[in-house]
Amino acid sequence: MKAALSFAGLLLVAAPLLAQRGTPAGPANPFLGKPEAVTEGEALYNQHCTTCHGAGGGGGEIGPPIVSGDRLDIGVSDAQTFNIITNGVAGTPMSPQRLPETDIWKVVTYIHALRATAIDNPLPGDVGHGEQVFWGKGQCGTCHMMSGRGGLTAPDLSNIAGTRKARSISDALTKQQHRVYGSGGAHLEALPAMNSYLPVFVTTADGTIIEGVLLNEDGYSLQMIGNDNQLHLFDRAKLRRVVVEPRSLMPTDYDKRLTPDEFKDLLAFLTRQGRSAPRR
Amino acid sequence: MCLGLCGTPAAQDRTPDQALISPDAKDWVTYGGSYTSQRYSQLKQVTAANASQLGAKWVYHVDGTTELEPTPIVANGVIYISGFNRVDALDARTGNIIWKYQRQPPSAARQRGTAIYGDKVYMATSDSHLVALDARTGGVRWDVKSEGGFTISGGAPLIADGRVIVCGNRPHGFIQAYDAETGTYAWTWSAVPTKAEDPAYATWGGGTPAGAPIWVSGSYDPELNLIYYGTGQPDPQWTGLARPGDNLYSDSIVALDVKTGMLKWHFQNTPHDVHDWDSLESPVLVDATFRGQPRKLLLQANRNGFYYILDRVTGAFLQGTPFVDKLDWATGLDREGRPIVAPGHEPTVKGTATCPSTAGATNWPPPTYSRDTGYLYVVVAEGCGINVITSSTAPDSATGYYEAPHAPWQAYVRAIDALTGKRIWEYRAVRSNHYGPGLLSTAGGIVFAPEQFGQVSVLDAKTGKSLWHFNTGDVITAAPVTYSVDGEQLFAIASGTNVFAFGLFDRR
Numbered sequence: 001m002k003a004a005l006s007f008a009g010l011l012l013v014a015a016p017l018l019a020q021r022g023t024p025a026g027p028a029n030p031f032l033g034k035p036e037a038v039t040e041g042e043a044l045y046n047q048h049c050t051t052c053h054g055a056g057g058g059g060g061e062i063g064p065p066i067v068s069g070d071r072l073d074i075g076v077s078d079a080q081t082f083n084i085i086t087n088g089v090a091g092t093p094m095s096p097q098r099l100p101e102t103d104i105w106k107v108v109t110y111i112h113a114l115r116a117t118a119i120d121n122p123l124p125g126d127v128g129h130g131e132q133v134f135w136g137k138g139q140c141g142t143c144h145m146m147s148g149r150g151g152l153t154a155p156d157l158s159n160i161a162g163t164r165k166a167r168s169i170s171d172a173l174t175k176q177q178h179r180v181y182g183s184g185g186a187h188l189e190a191l192p193a194m195n196s197y198l199p200v201f202v203t204t205a206d207g208t209i210i211e212g213v214l215l216n217e218d219g220y221s222l223q224m225i226g227n228d229n230q231l232h233l234f235d236r237a238k239l240r241r242v243v244v245e246p247r248s249l250m251p252t253d254y255d256k257r258l259t260p261d262e263f264k265d266l267l268a269f270l271t272r273q274g275r276s277a278p279r280r
Numbered sequence: 281m282c283l284g285l286c287g288t289p290a291a292q293d294r295t296p297d298q299a300l301i302s303p304d305a306k307d308w309v310t311y312g313g314s315y316t317s318q319r320y321s322q323l324k325q326v327t328a329a330n331a332s333q334l335g336a337k338w339v340y341h342v343d344g345t346t347e348l349e350p351t352p353i354v355a356n357g358v359i360y361i362s363g364f365n366r367v368d369a370l371d372a373r374t375g376n377i378i379w380k381y382q383r384q385p386p387s388a389a390r391q392r393g394t395a396i397y398g399d400k401v402y403m404a405t406s407d408s409h410l411v412a413l414d415a416r417t418g419g420v421r422w423d424v425k426s427e428g429g430f431t432i433s434g435g436a437p438l439i440a441d442g443r444v445i446v447c448g449n450r451p452h453g454f455i456q457a458y459d460a461e462t463g464t465y466a467w468t469w470s471a472v473p474t475k476a477e478d479p480a481y482a483t484w485g486g487g488t489p490a491g492a493p494i495w496v497s498g499s500y501d502p503e504l505n506l507i508y509y510g511t512g513q514p515d516p517q518w519t520g521l522a523r524p525g526d527n528l529y530s531d532s533i534v535a536l537d538v539k540t541g542m543l544k545w546h547f548q549n550t551p552h553d554v555h556d557w558d559s560l561e562s563p564v565l566v567d568a569t570f571r572g573q574p575r576k577l578l579l580q581a582n583r584n585g586f587y588y589i590l591d592r593v594t595g596a597f598l599q600g601t602p603f604v605d606k607l608d609w610a611t612g613l614d615r616e617g618r619p620i621v622a623p624g625h626e627p628t629v630k631g632t633a634t635c636p637s638t639a640g641a642t643n644w645p646p647p648t649y650s651r652d653t654g655y656l657y658v659v660v661a662e663g664c665g666i667n668v669i670t671s672s673t674a675p676d677s678a679t680g681y682y683e684a685p686h687a688p689w690q691a692y693v694r695a696i697d698a699l700t701g702k703r704i705w706e707y708r709a710v711r712s713n714h715y716g717p718g719l720l721s722t723a724g725g726i727v728f729a730p731e732q733f734g735q736v737s738v739l740d741a742k743t744g745k746s747l748w749h750f751n752t753g754d755v756i757t758a759a760p761v762t763y764s765v766d767g768e769q770l771f772a773i774a775s776g777t778n779v780f781a782f783g784l785f786d787r788r
């Protein structure tokens with residue numbers, strides 16, 4: 001608990017500095033963007049850090065989690081992480097780590113990758129071929145939009161790698177239950193868009209049936225995008241029937257309907273679509 | 281009942297340009313309600329007779345924001361609420377969220393609205409990209425970095441002749457155009473001269489032209505293919521030592537050819553300004569018979585306290601009258617509309633009283649013009665300010681202003697006969713700050729008039745009598761809109777971190 005408080009204190013001190021200078025204070029990470037440093041950093045982390053902070057930074061019995069389950073993570077710069085590892089956190093079990101500076105930077109690079117979204121740590125593969133799979137055999141563009149092209153009945157994927165981790169993207173292609181909750185769990189901090197994209201069939205008073213994807217609903221109104229690619233907004237009292245399917249149309253067997261190479265290349269393509277989230 | 285973009289066949293057949301040139305009365309398709317910036321709606325379900333039966337229909341909390349300033353856009357039953365990096369699309373009847381686009385990082389910076397063109401809505405980002413979103417899903421249709429290192433401000437984009445017009449303050453005032461379909465860059469107009477051979481350069485007396493920020497959306501005349509924008513104050517802001525001369529094109533109303541970005545004409549309200557009297561108040565376009573002659577007019581109640589009538593074809597000054605009593609920096613306007621400046625109002629180290637204050641006799645929150653009454657309704661602040669500088673010799677002396685103890689600020693909604701400048705009525709706000717929110721008027725004979733201290737009131741457009749009020753519980757700076765969904769007229773206004781919608785109680 002005390003460690004967590006100190007950590008919060010560091011964040012508070014850091015925030016005005018960041019605001020003033022526009023860039024994180026301290027030296028730049030020399031290994032950023034180097035995948036081999038992530039691998040080496042992981043080995044070093046597993047050797048020196050897991051006892052307290054747990055595997056994958058998820059937290060242990062002594063130390064707090066240093067990677068939250070959220071998609072956009074705690075806003076600590078690499079320089080700050082480096083300082084914490086080098087100097088420790090006074091008044092907590094986090095002691096200064098006696099490691100060569102380059103090793104500390106590799107651990108920092110691994111933690112950066114753990115915290116980052118896919119765009120900062122994209123998966124290997126043939127990106128061009130993956131793009132062909134996206135628009136071709138995978139039929140992703142039938143429902144999803146990507147960089148201004150594609151369908152409207154599923155989420156826009158133009159920034160998918162900027163908002164999700166690679167694992168989350170892979171899960172979405174292969175698992176029915178892949179929803180990722182933030183570190184606050186399922187607690188709502190604001191009214192979200194529905195984002196479940198469930199198929200809906202609406203029968204209007206005159207018997208017309210409109211099919212599409214549900215965007216939102218309450219007891220009095222319903223918002224959907226039809227298969228005609230138009231928005232439809234309804235007063236529920238004027239509808240004869242509403243049927244919402246419990247599961248989205250998103251296939252979750254891409255690891256089977258695609259060859260291993262196609263699947264790998266599709267992930268290589270998807271994990272490169274977007275922009276890095278600015279460090280807070 | 282289909283209310284979406286699938287609307288009526290007639291609505292569907294119209295081109296995106298037609299939908300902006302002759303907007304459907306049920307929609308609110310631009311920042312100013314229409315290209316004229318009249319903020320006048322032909323909807324008349326809510327009238328002076330039944331306004332007392334208005335009530336709140338829904339409230340939408342825009343999480344992570346502070347004091348919302350955007351004017352929403354409403355089209356085909358969807359209301360779009362924007363910020364830097366963000367657009368929320370709601371069912372305009374119920375307030376239910378349809379989609380939300382959030383680009384990282386979240387921003388609470390002041391932003392004044394979005395724009396729609398066909399199936400796209402437009403948004404500027406805090407890192408100065410211009411983004412077109414699919415109006416149906418929030419998907420990114422295109423995303424371009426602003427050209428030439430210019431930073432796009434929070435003024436709502438304006439779509440004119442198939443171009444997205446954006447504006448900004450840095451490195452100096454500018455207006456830019458991009459193709460609305462593709463995002464392809466078209467042109468930039470700089471509000472200050474950037475080359476010594478430009479005739480306007482000589483109006484800076486050897487100083488470096490700077491300032492003239494542009495952070496409020498403009499108006500558009502499709503027949504003339506001219507866009508009209510106001511520009512802000514010259515820099516340095518509070519002393520003119522380093523910039524002797526008129527300092528073109530600061531504090532001006534400018535008309536630009538929308539195809540080329542070339543300056544067609546300009547009218548400078550406040551030459552050599554040292555009081556920060558931006559001319560960013562909405563230019564209102566009205567066609568009327570003026571002194572016996574049918575004319576295309578441009579009306580502006582300016583921050584400096586004068587109400588201007590210009591010919592918008594040529595930029596010719598036709599008439600100028602004070603719309604506040606507290607005005608002492610000029611004794612009047614000459615035949616060309618140039619102020620006859622009274623001595624003794626330059627900011628000093630000791631402090632100099634000037635009326636109106638730097639906050640202005642009015643400010644950017646937009647006025648409304650009623651086609652029924654022929655009145656321009658303006659949020660007015662009577663009062664004076666004390667301007668101080670830290671050095672009488674430093675050309676970039678830092679400073680500020682404060683409310684003059686002898687003439688505190690008092691806010692009104694004032695009805696002005698648009699063609700004569702004569703004051704018709706005024707509605708006095710009981711509590712006042714430097715300025716109030718924007719206004720709208722309707723064919724129902726009402727003016728929807730929020731107050732900065734959180735009240736929204738409906739006033740009788742003919743008399744100014746208050747007909748209804750509602751306390752939103754937070755600060756209001758934004759301007760209201762009105763629209764109709766499924767036969768029900770609603771009014772929406774951002775207050776604090778929420779957007780409220782009001783309609784008649786007995787409609788459902």
